[in-house]
Amino acid sequence: MPANLTDYMNHYITIIEQEITNQLEKLEIPKPLKDSMLYSMNAGGKRLRPILLIASYEAFANDYKKALSSSVALEMIHTYSLIHDDLPAMDNDDYRRGKLTNHKVFDEATAILAGDGLLTYSFEVIANDPLLDEKQKIEIIKMLSHTSGPNGMVGGQILDMQAENRESNLQELERIHELKTGELIKFAIYTGAYLGNATKEQLQYLEEFAYYLGLIFQVQDDILDVTGDEAKLGKRLGSDEESKKSTYPRLLGIDGAIELKNQYVTSAKNALKKAEVEDSYLMNLTEHFSKRDH
């Protein structure tokens, strides 16, 4: 295992991206569909969710290979949600990470279907992993469908849309982010630890950790929309400002948002200590997430 976080992340980004390519290239499907799925899967994502999943696995076990199919499935789910989110009927974004969005390169119909395809295929990837037994596969599929579906991310998207043009309080804001972003982070942390044979008690503390990590992620997103660097972020800033949508800086001021984020970091680290994995890369990743500039 590489000794510093950057090497660690780069090491696994290479492995994850190789596996994404393997899983998609072997599909014998119509070319425009494959091209569209591949385009978004390779459009410069930071792979934070799959790295989290692997880091959570490695907090308890060795050799990432058992965690790889879930990591790739998770990235497929995340990517499908971005494709659908960018559609004209949703956020109507032309660019993401400095690249044209899927429906701008292909067309809207293809983008909708590429999203549907990635979502569906993510379950097939897990179901076919020869390294997992049936019990593990079912546990992961339960968790993935629950955290990404109507009870989780999809529900969060609806709440986010409803909040678009009105003000929310801090509690409502947290609920939106818990579902929209937090649930997939929970999947990453839970699944990694589950496959690594964490105890029930450890899994409970890690859910607590995932909860705070999801919030850190989102507060930092809101902070970057005010203070970030457009070139690094690959998107136009101040977009939150233009809508009436509530954000942490708007509700708490920029200093208040930073203060809250630091509280979340403390809570996240405490949860890791209680789970007895404070010497894992999850600790460094928490720090990394809270300070990321893109």
Add this chain to the structure above:
Amino acid sequence: MPANLTDYMNHYITIIEQEITNQLEKLEIPKPLKDSMLYSMNAGGKRLRPILLIASYEAFANDYKKALSSSVALEMIHTYSLIHDDLPAMDNDDYRRGKLTNHKVFDEATAILAGDGLLTYSFEVIANDPLLDEKQKIEIIKMLSHTSGPNGMVGGQILDMQAENRESNLQELERIHELKTGELIKFAIYTGAYLGNATKEQLQYLEEFAYYLGLIFQVQDDILDVTGDEAKLGKRLGSDEESKKSTYPRLLGIDGAIELKNQYVTSAKNALKKAEVEDSYLMNLTEHFSKRDH
């Protein structure tokens, strides 16, 4: 088991619709999402696919209950595909089965998310069925993701779009329908028989049966677009005529299309005989499908 096909179908429609309601009503999710998912699930579908799955199960075993979760999951997948298919970026349909389409009642963003929600939830429904063991769940999830995803239905949608404004030959037409319609029918027949403990040989013949049944389904759809009754069908006829899209009547003439359908019916029935289930309701359903008027 009711003695005639109409009673048989009505009997199971009631059971299937009750289970759809059970599965959706228990979701604690944002109201617009739930309403939108429920609206399309209850918008007058004929439940042909879930009935087929149960009939296939009952060709080999008693008591439909083990087949119910897969039937409902299949209907969710079918319904999500209709919601996305009706979107302005796809077929842009305002009505389906005489009722407003999902995005006309709600909005496009909600319709996209309701489709995503149903698709994702279908896997959760299977994964949580207490009547199935883990091996069965994984086998079904493999089959469902494969037949409904990029390798199956989603791939068929892309081919169908590509064929929209150009002429296809009979072979290309069959390939589109095999993926777009046939794969879910294959799922229905295979899963029912698999759960009913059919032998490998029987499963093979049933796959052959499903192949012909899917084609019967589609030829009849094309025939109804020319000769059907708008009131019964709940949609405007002649829509195929307006696009350049190839259909069976256009390639073969209306008599040729009927002749081909009858050949498929013979082949389908022969496959049932080889599987030794010629006294099951699958036989009656084949007849029913080939003669349906809506």
